[in-house]
Amino acid sequence: MKLLKGKWASITVPLLSVALGLLVGGVIMLVSGYNPIVAYAALFNGIFSNTYVIGETIRQMTPLILSGLAVAFAFRTGLFNIGVEGQLLVGWLASVYVGLQFEGLSPIVHIPLAIIAAALAGAIWAFVPGFLKAKYQVHEVITTIMMNYVALHVVNAIIRTYLLAPGERTDQINASASLQSPFLESITDFSRLHYGFVVAIIGAIIMWFLLWKTTTGYELRSVGFNKYASEYAGINVQRNIVLSMVISGAFAGAAGAMEGLGTYGYMTVMADFTGVGFDGIAVALLGANGALGVVLASALFGGLKIGALNMQSVAQVPTQLVEIVIAMIIFFVASSYLIHWISNRVSKRGKI
Amino acid sequence: MDFMQILQLIIPAAIFSAAPLIFTALGGVFSERSGVVNIGLEGLMLMGAFTGALFTILGEQWGMGAASPWFSLVVAIIIGMLFSLLHAVASISFRADQVVSGVALNFLAAGLAIFLVKKIFDAGQTPIIQERIYKTDVPFLSDIPFIGPLFFSSAYYTSYIAIALAFLVWWVLYKTPFGLRLRSVGEHPMAADTMGINVTKMRYVAVMLSGGFAGLGGAVYATSIAGNFSHATISGQGFMALAAMIFGKWHPLGAMGAALFFGLAQSLSITGQQIPGLKEIPEVYLLISPYVLTILALAGLVGRADAPKAIGQPYEKGKR
Numbered sequence: 118m119k120l121l122k123g124k125w126a127s128i129t130v131p132l133l134s135v136a137l138g139l140l141v142g143g144v145i146m147l148v149s150g151y152n153p154i155v156a157y158a159a160l161f162n163g164i165f166s167n168t169y170v171i172g173e174t175i176r177q178m179t180p181l182i183l184s185g186l187a188v189a190f191a192f193r194t195g196l197f198n199i200g201v202e203g204q205l206l207v208g209w210l211a212s213v214y215v216g217l218q219f220e221g222l223s224p225i226v227h228i229p230l231a232i233i234a235a236a237l238a239g240a241i242w243a244f245v246p247g248f249l250k251a252k253y254q255v256h257e258v259i260t261t262i263m264m265n266y267v268a269l270h271v272v273n274a275i276i277r278t279y280l281l282a283p284g285e286r287t288d289q290i291n292a293s294a295s296l297q298s299p300f301l302e303s304i305t306d307f308s309r310l311h312y313g314f315v316v317a318i319i320g321a322i323i324m325w326f327l328l329w330k331t332t333t334g335y336e337l338r339s340v341g342f343n344k345y346a347s348e349y350a351g352i353n354v355q356r357n358i359v360l361s362m363v364i365s366g367a368f369a370g371a372a373g374a375m376e377g378l379g380t381y382g383y384m385t386v387m388a389d390f391t392g393v394g395f396d397g398i399a400v401a402l403l404g405a406n407g408a409l410g411v412v413l414a415s416a417l418f419g420g421l422k423i424g425a426l427n428m429q430s431v432a433q434v435p436t437q438l439v440e441i442v443i444a445m446i447i448f449f450v451a452s453s454y455l456i457h458w459i460s461n462r463v464s465k466r467g468k469i
Numbered sequence: 470m471d472f473m474q475i476l477q478l479i480i481p482a483a484i485f486s487a488a489p490l491i492f493t494a495l496g497g498v499f500s501e502r503s504g505v506v507n508i509g510l511e512g513l514m515l516m517g518a519f520t521g522a523l524f525t526i527l528g529e530q531w532g533m534g535a536a537s538p539w540f541s542l543v544v545a546i547i548i549g550m551l552f553s554l555l556h557a558v559a560s561i562s563f564r565a566d567q568v569v570s571g572v573a574l575n576f577l578a579a580g581l582a583i584f585l586v587k588k589i590f591d592a593g594q595t596p597i598i599q600e601r602i603y604k605t606d607v608p609f610l611s612d613i614p615f616i617g618p619l620f621f622s623s624a625y626y627t628s629y630i631a632i633a634l635a636f637l638v639w640w641v642l643y644k645t646p647f648g649l650r651l652r653s654v655g656e657h658p659m660a661a662d663t664m665g666i667n668v669t670k671m672r673y674v675a676v677m678l679s680g681g682f683a684g685l686g687g688a689v690y691a692t693s694i695a696g697n698f699s700h701a702t703i704s705g706q707g708f709m710a711l712a713a714m715i716f717g718k719w720h721p722l723g724a725m726g727a728a729l730f731f732g733l734a735q736s737l738s739i740t741g742q743q744i745p746g747l748k749e750i751p752e753v754y755l756l757i758s759p760y761v762l763t764i765l766a767l768a769g770l771v772g773r774a775d776a777p778k779a780i781g782q783p784y785e786k787g788k789r
Contacts, residue, residue: 150587186778249768258568262712271753437587438584445573445577452559454563458563
């Protein structure tokens with residue numbers, strides 16, 4: 118049971134949780150009369166069998182990575198940003214707005230401009246809970262949830278009032294702001310793969326660099342470990358709380374830009390949330406709040422979501438099974454105390 | 470349109486749309502007063518709505534007639550309690566982060582309910598239920614001038630049950646030994662433990678009560694407002710109930726008042742177009758008002774809202 122102690126624990130617990138989550142999914146399929154082996158084989162084929170599904174998996178991963186980074190970044194400062202969903206929506210709208218303006222710009226200018234606008238919008242949206250937390254000790258979980266709904270209704274109202282095109286959506290953005298790529302589409306059998314994944318990888322590198330290679334990152338992590346000790350050491354805790362939320366919101370806004378500039382190229386009036394922001398919580402948890410972990414966890418969840426489509430068509434298992442599996446994985450990761458407890462029990466008896 | 474007509478339009482609609490929120494917010498009060506954050510109210514409500522629709526349909530098939538929706542409400546309470554056990558086990562026994570566990574519960578409910586709908590009905594939503602909970606005039610009371618037409622005619626019994634339950638919950642929490650114990654566990658679990666209160670047991674009971682109430686809230690929504698269950702039936706009502714609980718300062722009657730107020734805002738955003746003077750206000754302001762008010766309340770701008778002291782912390786015996 119050495120695997121559950123020390124540096125291996127950060128890898129073993131997530132892997133064990135994924136295995137247990139898939140096991141529970143299998144049991145649910147058995148109980149409800151599906152063949153779990155056929156279903157999981159179809160799921161696996163649905164992720165790897167051809168270039169189209171690989172392209173779609175990477176496309177699905179792209180916003181997941183950025184929203185996972187957003188959640189993870191705030192976690193590192195001891196903040197729980199459930200508001201990624203709302204920050205993503207305002208980011209999406211901002212990127213589409215910038216994408217609709219500015220005729221005849223070079224893509225080298227237009228794309229970064231639109232992404233920065235999205236990040237800025239997300240950052241502003243996250244500033245409110247950060248400020249309220251720092252100034253009035255208001256719990257960020259509640260404010261970010263409330264801000265999600267404010268974002269949903271405000272974004273819809275703005276689209277309806279100012280940007281409406283036929284079909285309850287905005288117009289298509291100018292080509293110069295688009296991340297879509299005929300080349301990437303052609304090598305992946307016309308999937309919707311776009312250059313956003315490059316942005317997501319850059320995002321992961323920025324997060325790693327910021328947290329581990331800069332003084333600011335040191336302060337942010339220090340506040341996450343112990344606010345009081347940090348304050349005693351002369352770190353401005355309130356400033357760091359606001360900063361952490363703002364950076365987290367910027368990642369979330371950039372995730373919205375991936376949808377706005379990449380996958381869709383427009384924004385529709387939203388009846389409900391995209392879910393990408395909430396999935397970011399799962400991604401960050403499974404990825405142990407690390408940059409690399411987030412990328413790997415996004416690959417898993419992105420893959421599961423794309424593979425589920427094949428699982429439904431081959432084995433007739435509803436795609437929602439994957440949501441159940443993801444929920445169970447979060448339960449198991451969060452309850453890692455259980456895994457440690459079992460391992461202690463086993464090792465005390467001198468077995469294994 | 471005179472003033473009376475306007476009130477007759479708004480007030481019954483407000484009480485009507487507030488009922489599911491009141492039930493769920495009361496559940497939230499139980500859980501959070503015992504020191505367990507329950508972000509999972511949304512998921513619990515969702516399971517309740519699913520159960521409500523499913524068992525109303527089954528009740529119809531089993532020949533229960535008009536009793537079917539009431540039967541489904543009872544089943545929804547039980548399912549809600551069972552489902553909330555997951556949150557209780559993870560966050561109380563396994564010391565999982567309560568917020569994370571609640572989020573997982575929401576994911577699980579959304580996945581499981583639609584999975585089962587597809588399995589059972591082979592479609593994305595349940596059929597429309599035949600036996601809904603219908604509006605009735607309350608005998609005698611609806612004849613009272615002024616008050617009668619506003620509060621007692623063409624109303625749903627579930628709304629009155631919700632309001633009555635709010636007073637019952639207030640009585641239980643503030644006037645019984647059980648309520649005192651439940652609140653003490655949420656304020657200072659170690660002191661409560663020293664006095665011989667079983668912290669773990671109290672928290673389990675509180676979370677399961679919250680599950681039952683939220684399940685009931687969801688089922689009432691499905692059987693009175695929605696009429697069926699699909700992926701879009703419960704979209705945010707649980708979080709709105711959470712907001713009502715906080716805006717009501719973790720107090721049952723406060724939560725009821727806040728839920729009624731949010732119900733009013735919702736009904737105004739729907740009926741507002743028919744009312745002169747309100748037409749000019751864009752719908753979006755009414756839609757976001759519950760959330761903005763909650764944020765302002767938390768910031769201390771609309772009266773200070775203080776959470777129970779020990780909220781969010783797992784209790785470990787002997788930990789200082």
